[in-house]
Amino acid sequence: MHNFQELVTSFNKGFDTNHFPKSPATLYEPGDYFLSIGGKRIRPVLCLLGNELFNEIHEDAYHLSNAVELFHNFSLVHDDIMDDASLRRGKATIHTKYDPSTALLVGDVMLVRAYEYLQKIQSAHLSKILQLFNTTAKEVCEGQQLDMDYAKKDKVTMDEYIHMITLKTSVLLAASLEMGAIIGGASSANCKHLYEFGKNIGIAFQVQDDYLDAFGDAALFGKEPGGDIKQNKKTFLLIHALEVANKEQKLALENLLKSNQEDKVEKVLAIFKECGIDIWAESSKAKYLKQAFEHLESIAVTNDRIKPLIELANYLMNRNQ
Amino acid sequence: MHNFQELVTSFNKGFDTNHFPKSPATLYEPGDYFLSIGGKRIRPVLCLLGNELFNEIHEDAYHLSNAVELFHNFSLVHDDIMDDASLRRGKATIHTKYDPSTALLVGDVMLVRAYEYLQKIQSAHLSKILQLFNTTAKEVCEGQQLDMDYAKKDKVTMDEYIHMITLKTSVLLAASLEMGAIIGGASSANCKHLYEFGKNIGIAFQVQDDYLDAFGDAALFGKEPGGDIKQNKKTFLLIHALEVANKEQKLALENLLKSNQEDKVEKVLAIFKECGIDIWAESSKAKYLKQAFEHLESIAVTNDRIKPLIELANYLMNRNQ
Numbered sequence: 001m002h003n004f005q006e007l008v009t010s011f012n013k014g015f016d017t018n019h020f021p022k023s024p025a026t027l028y029e030p031g032d033y034f035l036s037i038g039g040k041r042i043r044p045v046l047c048l049l050g051n052e053l054f055n056e057i058h059e060d061a062y063h064l065s066n067a068v069e070l071f072h073n074f075s076l077v078h079d080d081i082m083d084d085a086s087l088r089r090g091k092a093t094i095h096t097k098y099d100p101s102t103a104l105l106v107g108d109v110m111l112v113r114a115y116e117y118l119q120k121i122q123s124a125h126l127s128k129i130l131q132l133f134n135t136t137a138k139e140v141c142e143g144q145q146l147d148m149d150y151a152k153k154d155k156v157t158m159d160e161y162i163h164m165i166t167l168k169t170s171v172l173l174a175a176s177l178e179m180g181a182i183i184g185g186a187s188s189a190n191c192k193h194l195y196e197f198g199k200n201i202g203i204a205f206q207v208q209d210d211y212l213d214a215f216g217d218a219a220l221f222g223k224e225p226g227g228d229i230k231q232n233k234k235t236f237l238l239i240h241a242l243e244v245a246n247k248e249q250k251l252a253l254e255n256l257l258k259s260n261q262e263d264k265v266e267k268v269l270a271i272f273k274e275c276g277i278d279i280w281a282e283s284s285k286a287k288y289l290k291q292a293f294e295h296l297e298s299i300a301v302t303n304d305r306i307k308p309l310i311e312l313a314n315y316l317m318n319r320n321q
Numbered sequence: 322m323h324n325f326q327e328l329v330t331s332f333n334k335g336f337d338t339n340h341f342p343k344s345p346a347t348l349y350e351p352g353d354y355f356l357s358i359g360g361k362r363i364r365p366v367l368c369l370l371g372n373e374l375f376n377e378i379h380e381d382a383y384h385l386s387n388a389v390e391l392f393h394n395f396s397l398v399h400d401d402i403m404d405d406a407s408l409r410r411g412k413a414t415i416h417t418k419y420d421p422s423t424a425l426l427v428g429d430v431m432l433v434r435a436y437e438y439l440q441k442i443q444s445a446h447l448s449k450i451l452q453l454f455n456t457t458a459k460e461v462c463e464g465q466q467l468d469m470d471y472a473k474k475d476k477v478t479m480d481e482y483i484h485m486i487t488l489k490t491s492v493l494l495a496a497s498l499e500m501g502a503i504i505g506g507a508s509s510a511n512c513k514h515l516y517e518f519g520k521n522i523g524i525a526f527q528v529q530d531d532y533l534d535a536f537g538d539a540a541l542f543g544k545e546p547g548g549d550i551k552q553n554k555k556t557f558l559l560i561h562a563l564e565v566a567n568k569e570q571k572l573a574l575e576n577l578l579k580s581n582q583e584d585k586v587e588k589v590l591a592i593f594k595e596c597g598i599d600i601w602a603e604s605s606k607a608k609y610l611k612q613a614f615e616h617l618e619s620i621a622v623t624n625d626r627i628k629p630l631i632e633l634a635n636y637l638m639n640r641n642q
Contacts, residue, residue, distance in 0.1 A: 027466040078429060082422040101403040101469055104425065105462050108399065111429070112458040115436060119451040123444045137433040141426050145348040147421055275506040 001052065001305065004312045007045045011065050019070065019113055030098045031106045034071060037091045042316070044069040047127045050180020050194060053305050061183045064129065065074050068118035068176050071133075074110035075140055077103055080150065111137075116212045119127050121183070128222070136175040143168025156234045161282065164205065170202025174278065193295040197309070200292035203283045205316050210235035211281040214269060226265035238317065241277050249275060289317070322373065322626065325633045328366045332510050335383055336365070336390060337583055350429045352363025356394060358412045360598065363498045363637070365390040370633065371501020371515060371582045377567040381442045381504045385450065388438035389497050392454075395431035396461055398424055403469065431457075442504070450500050464489025476557045483524065514616040518630070525606045526637050531556035531600040535590060547586035549605035553578050557605065558598050565596050610638070 002010065009015040019035060020028035040209040044065030049062040079085075081103050087093065095103035121129055146164040150156045179192045186194070212239050213228045228235050238253075245253060249271050256268050272278060294315065296306060323331065340356060343348035349395035365386030372382040375466050381612050382390065400406075401414040402424050442450055467485040471477045498519040499512045507515070533557050534549045559574075566574060577589050593599060613634065617627060 024463055024466050026536070027463060078425055082425060095465050104399055105466050108428075108432070109459055109462045111432060112462070113454055115451070116455045119448065119455060123448065126447070127444065129442065130436070134437045136441060138430055141343055141430045141433070142348060145345055145423070145426050149345065149347050158448065164624055310590060 001308065002048075002057075003044060004315060007048045007308075008041055009051075010107075011044050011048060011069075012061070014062055015041070015066060015069060019066075020109070026102065027105055027109065030094050030102055031110060033095055033097070034077060034088075034106065035070075037089050039069075039073075039089065041069060042312075043072050043172060045199065046173060046176035047183075049228035050177040050182075050186075051184040051306055052180075053194070053299070053301055053309065054181060054184030054186045054190070058183050058187060060125065061180055063117045063120040064179055067114040067133070068119030068172070068179070070110050070114040071115065071140075072172065074107045074114065075144070076106040077110065079144060081107075082144070093160050101136075112289050123201055123243065128182050132175050132179055134183075136171050139167045141170045142285070145173075150234055155242075156239060158236075158239050161234060161236065161239050165206045166199060166203060169206055170199045173202045173289060187300075190299050190301075193298045196295040197292045197299075200288045200295065201316065202311055204288035204292065207285040207288065208283055208317060210237050211278070211285070214272060214279075215278055226269075226282050229265045229268045237272060237277050237281060240284075241272055241275050244275050244277075244280075245271065289313070322368075322629065323378075324629050325366060325370070325636060328369045328629075329362055329371075331366050332383070332386055332390075333364055334371060335631040336362070336387060340387075341430070341483065346617060347423065348430065351415050352431060354418070355398060355409075355415055355427065356391075358389075360394075360410065362390060363621055363633075364493060366394050366633070367494060367497035367519065368501035370629055371498040371503075371507075372505040373501075374515070375502060375505030375507045375511070375628065379504050383502055384438045384441040384505060385500055388435040388454070389493070390460075391431050391435040391438065391505065392458065393493065395428045395435065396465070398428040398431065400465060402428075403465070405549050406432075415641045426549075428447065439468070447502055448505050449503050453496050453500055457492050458486045460492045464492075471555055476563075477560060479557075480558050481553060482557065486527045487520065487524060490527055491520045495519030496540060508621075511620050511622075514594055514619045516615045517616040518620075521609045521616065522634055525542065525609035525613065528557050528602055528606040529638060530600070532606070535593060536599055536602075547590070550589045558593060558599050559600055559603070561605075562593055562596050562598050565598075565601075566592065567594050607639075610634070 016027075017120055018032050020031045022028065039088070047068055048061050049055055051057050075173065076088060080088055081095050084095075085093055093103070094106055117135060118130060143164055143166070146160075147168055150160065150164060150172055157162045174195040175198070178195040181191050181194050210228065213225055215237070216225045219223050223264040227233075228238075232238075241253060242250060253271055256264055256271075261267075296309060299306070326573040335499055339349075339353050341352045343349065368386040368389055368534060369378055369382050372378050374614075398407060398415055401409055402416050406414055407417045414424070416428055439447070439451060439454060464485055464487070467481075468489055471481065486632065495516040496519070502512050502515050531549065532545055534556070537546045539545050548554075549559075553559075563571060564572060574592055577585055577592075582588075617630060620627070
């Protein structure tokens, strides 16, 4: 059994290499550049954790991990084009450092490279894994589309937001665990519980992310909070605030959304607190965590096997705090 | 045995349906719109022809055909963004009718849908097909990158151009035939001959395309020739002309490339003719066709089985003339 940090090290040992040939350098150098920026490698480690929950880690879980990390990077490269983001993890994004057409093609070949790693998985598991991988890949695209759609919409309901965030973020965490479990030989009931664990952890993580962006401690959070508020981003917090605010608070919020006054963040936060949004966010996060752990407890393995997953959940939930 | 047209009809019967779910409509409607624009469906029919060269058409060849046509459309959608093309087959491109971010995501989900069709292929053939499909997919991306690189370069050699056009166009034709042949149970020697047949037909087709754009009959070609010349596009013709022109002709050509004078097309064509480029293009096309047919003859099947492939080659070579 390995803990989360050991698995990160083990994954990086295989992943920190060039995933592309040398030529044409105009296409593949930008690809290797982006992968070298790094990342927390949470999704590939989830594949390994999913496998080890049921069995010793099989070579195929590393192929799967590479595929999942390449898929994740493909989606980041394309998202950065769509969001016109100039920085990713403090480094220039591909479309900024090179150009948008190159970034588009780099994303495309990264997705194909992901399938090349999947193709190495032994045929007994390949069909199930391809099916889940493809479904998840489509869902991630759907989530990104909905995110763009919602940015233009006046009103987004809580159900719509949760649906979008589940597709955009949670399903890949969930599927990473389940695909690892498939390689580990898990039963389909265990696979489903593990998927639901990952999905709920993902939603809890997003609630926390939205919470920290509003109420986080600047020193611990690593950046000044209030970014989402300045951008009028529809978050768990804003959507819930608009649902529970009284007439006066709602009007004040709507006026603040239209303004760019200096004390906008401060004033929005004051209304959030009046509406009890900070407390609600904590309890909402706790609700999703509870659901996640109930699924984890339903998995038919011994308690010591589950430990690294609990460690991971704690790591994710204490990050940036 | 079926002829080319019968196979187009047979393919379209299965393909002319919605390949995407209804929701989110903002993502999937544009996808179905683009697929409904139509196309000659050459690549999917090559899959069926490749299969039928060796055996009765298996259901898997239709899954493969769908995958190949979706892949082709994915590459068109993304190419249109990169080239900022407003029309495709006379209809608005996705990034024009909707927006570039939607077009980017539609391309992405089309590629994933392609893999969903591949996943249906029986496991005995899946590994070989996935391998060839992935290699080809990367090559098509490489070809597009090289095409963009060459547009910015002062000088492109004939070898570089042939390499680019092979990746951008020919390998998918070749791989479509070979993947079909794999499903038909062909030996690897036969597979390789069929691949080379497709590759050489693809290059011959490109020579012809470049030739018709310069020397084609407007009435038969369907559009005014000279588009490539007006855009200073590096084609087989221009690259060869710059290689064989004498000092005076070369200088005149280079000056014409810098100008936008009204009689530019006429003057470039006059130099092309002086340099014998029209005759060279015909013989170059014949050379690639000869190589293609030599590979076709090396395939160990009876002559009547090869007939539809010869029909197809003739169809491609007489198109637009």
